[in-house]
Amino acid sequence: MTPLWYVIGIAFAGLTFVFITIAASWLLTHRHKGDRHKGLPYESGIDTYGDTWGRFGLSFYIYALLFVAFDIEVIFIYLWALVFRDVLLGGLVSMALFVAILLVGLGYAWRKGVLTWK
Amino acid sequence: MSVLARPWSRLTPAGKVVLPLLGLLVFLTLALLVGFATGLIPGLIRFVGDLLGANIGIVRFVVAASAILLMSVPTAFVIIYMELKVIALMNLRLGPNRVGPWGSLHSIVHGLKVLGKEDFTPTGVDVPVFTLAPAVTFLAPVLGLLVLPFAPGLLGIDMNLALLYFFAVSGLSVLGLMMAGWSSFNKYSLLGGLRAAAQIISYEIPLTLAVVGVIMLAGTMSLNQIVMNQSGSILDWYMFKQPLGFVIFFIAATAEGNRTPFDLTEADSELVAGFATEYSGMRFGFFFFAEYVGVFILSALTTVLFLGGWNAPFDIDPVLNALGIRFDLALDLARLDVGLLFLLALGPVVGTLLIALPIWMLRSDWSFLKSLVIGFILLNVLLAAAVGVWLALSFEAVVGLGWFLVKTYFFVFLFVWMRATLPRVRIDQLMGFAWKWMLPASLVNLFVTALAIIVVSEVR
Numbered sequence: 110m111t112p113l114w115y116v117i118g119i120a121f122a123g124l125t126f127v128f129i130t131i132a133a134s135w136l137l138t139h140r141h142k143g144d145r146h147k148g149l150p151y152e153s154g155i156d157t158y159g160d161t162w163g164r165f166g167l168s169f170y171i172y173a174l175l176f177v178a179f180d181i182e183v184i185f186i187y188l189w190a191l192v193f194r195d196v197l198l199g200g201l202v203s204m205a206l207f208v209a210i211l212l213v214g215l216g217y218a219w220r221k222g223v224l225t226w227k
Numbered sequence: 228m229s230v231l232a233r234p235w236s237r238l239t240p241a242g243k244v245v246l247p248l249l250g251l252l253v254f255l256t257l258a259l260l261v262g263f264a265t266g267l268i269p270g271l272i273r274f275v276g277d278l279l280g281a282n283i284g285i286v287r288f289v290v291a292a293s294a295i296l297l298m299s300v301p302t303a304f305v306i307i308y309m310e311l312k313v314i315a316l317m318n319l320r321l322g323p324n325r326v327g328p329w330g331s332l333h334s335i336v337h338g339l340k341v342l343g344k345e346d347f348t349p350t351g352v353d354v355p356v357f358t359l360a361p362a363v364t365f366l367a368p369v370l371g372l373l374v375l376p377f378a379p380g381l382l383g384i385d386m387n388l389a390l391l392y393f394f395a396v397s398g399l400s401v402l403g404l405m406m407a408g409w410s411s412f413n414k415y416s417l418l419g420g421l422r423a424a425a426q427i428i429s430y431e432i433p434l435t436l437a438v439v440g441v442i443m444l445a446g447t448m449s450l451n452q453i454v455m456n457q458s459g460s461i462l463d464w465y466m467f468k469q470p471l472g473f474v475i476f477f478i479a480a481t482a483e484g485n486r487t488p489f490d491l492t493e494a495d496s497e498l499v500a501g502f503a504t505e506y507s508g509m510r511f512g513f514f515f516f517a518e519y520v521g522v523f524i525l526s527a528l529t530t531v532l533f534l535g536g537w538n539a540p541f542d543i544d545p546v547l548n549a550l551g552i553r554f555d556l557a558l559d560l561a562r563l564d565v566g567l568l569f570l571l572a573l574g575p576v577v578g579t580l581l582i583a584l585p586i587w588m589l590r591s592d593w594s595f596l597k598s599l600v601i602g603f604i605l606l607n608v609l610l611a612a613a614v615g616v617w618l619a620l621s622f623e624a625v626v627g628l629g630w631f632l633v634k635t636y637f638f639v640f641l642f643v644w645m646r647a648t649l650p651r652v653r654i655d656q657l658m659g660f661a662w663k664w665m666l667p668a669s670l671v672n673l674f675v676t677a678l679a680i681i682v683v684s685e686v687r
Contacts, residue, residue, distance in 0.1 A: 112386045115288060115373060116396075119383070122292045123369040127362040127513060134509035135346045148350030150413035151504055157351075161412050169421050172658065176428040179666070183435045186673070187391060190442040193677065197684065201677045208670060215666070224662045226655035 171223045175215070182211055291383045295372045300338075303519040307334040309636075310643050317647040341512040349505050351412035360410060361506070361513035364403030368520040370396040375527050376451045378537045378627035390448040393528065394435050397483065400517065401427045404492065404502050407514070411505040419501025422654065423492035426482060429658055430489075433665035434479035437472045440676035441465050441532050450528075454536030464535040471672045473533045475665055477638075480525040482661070485518065487646040491654055526638030527631070534634045537627030578606045 150157050189196075189204055218224060238246065262268035279286050308323070308331060315322025323330030348354060371393050373383035386392055401424050408420015444465060445453045457463050466473050482489040493501030503514050530536060583602030587595055618625045652660075 112384050115291070115384050116370065116392075118288055119292050119295065119370055119373050120366060122296060123366045124362055126296050127365050130342070130513075131346065131358075131361075131509050134342050134344070138343055138345050138508065140345060140347075147347075150349060150351060150411065150416075151499065152414060153499065157413070161351075161414055161417060162409075165417065165421060168658075169425050172425050172429060175662070176432065179432045180428075180435075183432065183439075184391075186436070186439055187442065187448070190439045191446065191448060193443045193680065194446055194684070197681050201674070201681060204677075205674065212670075215662070219663070224659060226658045 168223070168226060171218075175218060175223075178211060178214065182208070291373075295369060295383060299369060299372065299516070299520050302523050303516050304334040304338060306519040306522055306639055306643075307337065307515075309639065310646070313640065313643045314647040317644070338512070342509055344508040346508040346510065349412070352505060353410035353412070356406050356410035357505075358510070360403050360407035361510045361517070362403075363406060364400055364517040365513045365520075367397050367400035367403065368517055368524050370399070371524045371528075372520075374450055375524065376454050376531060376536055377631055378624040381624050381628060382451060385449060385451045387447070387449050389450040390438060390442065390453075393450075394431070397521075397524075398427075398431065400521065403517070407506070408502040411502070413505050415498045415500070415504045416502050419492050419498045419504070422498075423485065423502060426485075426489065426491060426657060426661075429661040430479045430482035430665070433475050433661065433669045434483055436666070436669035436673060437475040437479065438532055439669075439673050440469045440472045443676055443680060444468060450531050450536075454531055454538065457535035458538050460542075461535075461540040464533065464538075466533040469533065469672070469676065471668065472676075473529075475669050475672065476533065477529060479661075479665060480529060481642065481645065482657070484521045484525050484642070486522065486642050488649040488652050489657060490651060491657060496651075522639055522642055523635065526635045526642065529638050530631060530634040536634075537631045539626070539630050575603075575606065578610075579603045582606055 150161070152158075185207070186204070189200060193200055233242070235243070259268070262271075311333065312322040312330065323333035326332045326336050348357065374386050374389040374393055376382040376385075404423035404427075405420045408416045408418075408423065411417070411420075441453065442448055445456045447453065447456075453465075457465060461467075485492050492498075493503060495501075498504070503511055506514065579599060579602045581602075582605050583595075583598045586601055587593065587598035590598070593601075615625075619629065
């Protein structure tokens with residue numbers, strides 16, 4: 110069996126475990142519909158107000174963008190790190206250039222103040 | 228009126244469970260008898276044996292999967308108990324002390340209680356996403372357990388990209404928390420989920436960059452190989468070659484596991500319970516399951532990468548040889564012949580009596596039955612200890628597993644200790660720390676390691 114089948118199999122087994130447990134709990138316990146207030150979201154006692162699935166802060170979005178850029182960088186760095194003992198100084202210089210380009214972007218974001226939570 | 232004679236609708240829930248089971252039992256017994264009488268079952272056993280032999284890969288997978296799923300449950304229970312008890316002792320409280328000795332069975336009862344709670348879905352939620360979210364969150368640490376090397380030869384699979392795989396699947400937990408937060412139709416949940424996403428993805432970068440030094444030193448991403456490269460003395464552990472990477476990794480792991488001081492996703496003073504506000508019963512339980520298994524796998528990964536995994540910090544054999552202690556425990560039970568039967572039958576009885584009698588004589592206020600029970604329990608503890616020692620001396624993997632668990636639970640203890648000690652940080656401090664301090668520090672660590680490797684290889 111290849112590793113891929115292991116991963117798929119474990120994922121399947123894990124999902125089965127979760128749903129069997131939830132189903133067992135569903136079968137074991139009492140269920141009561143309650144009145145209208147039981148189904149309302151719990152927001153510290155007052156009825157929910159306004160739109161929940163509406164707008165939220167832009168900072169989350171900007172962090173996600175930064176994350177994508179740096180996470181791709183990490184994937185390249187991992188591959189570079191694996192073969193580092195074969196490339197040595199040349200590899201170090203080229204990786205320094207690559208990281209420097211991304212760091213310019215990070216510096217720009219820092220300067221613009223998006224790294225400071227608002 | 229007996230249970231069997233009562234009409235179905237008047238049975239208690241327990242009766243409704245027991246009655247079909249009773250019928251099933253009778254049916255299975257009859258089927259077994261008939262099967263043996265006709266020679267069907269022996270033939271079936273032979274057939275299944277051949278089938279298992281032919282598909283050894285699948286058998287290995289099934290064993291690995293069951294072991295991983297089964298070990299996740301007691302692990303979570305142990306860590307929950309540790310958290311309750313250790314924090315209580317640090318706060319000069321008693322902590323759980325009712326169920327079992329020193330309250331040690333508390334978390335099992337806790338788990339059963341959660342299983343018995345109502346499984347409720349609020350009206351406003353997005354039902355499929357709401358139901359799937361705990362499963363996805365729980366899946367992330369379980370998939371991570373697949374590649375962790377516990378002891379020599381004791382691991383799910385030896386993947387050559389294990390480290391990359393590990394970070395990829397632990398990224399799934401972000402997805403689960405986001406799904407929970409978004410689908411709950413609750414503003415606290417939404418904020419909790421978004422905070423979880425922002426925090427975890429921000430700390431994912433220092434976490435993944437901090438181990439680049441280890442990859443460069445080891446020249447591989449296979450966790451098994453990384454542990455093997457650290458064999459030898461304690462100085463070969465990467466903790467000493469990568470001190471900065473180790474510190475960065477540990478801080479980022481704290482944030483990844485949503486642990487105090489970085490547990491803003493479920494900050495109960497601000498967000499009620501964060502993403503889990505609308506959950507109840509077993510679905511809520513799975514979030515906590517996932518959190519505690521997550522603490523375990525993060526501690527285990529720290530151990531594997533920086534503390535030499537299953538390697539012992541010092542070699543004990545030369546010491547034992549110098550002291551003139553030699554172990555030769557090649558037990559050959561077959562030599563006992565008929566005596567083996569007597570040992571199996573009389574051993575527990577005689578052992579229990581031998582332990583119970585002194586207790587009974589010394590403690591005059593205890594009844595004989597109580598002394599017997601205590602004696603039996605003590606005998607079992609002693610037997611388990613003896614078997615453990617025998618296993619440890621006979622198999623290298625058991626010693627390795629022991630060291631691995633000691634190191635891992637040291638880190639679990641550290642996580643619990645931090646929870647008892649440190650106050651929660653503010654969200655702006657949290658995010659600023661990730662991008663302005665951790666990221667540059669991990670890049671510095673990377674380039675310093677690269678330079679050091681170049682210098683060392685030039686000198687040689």
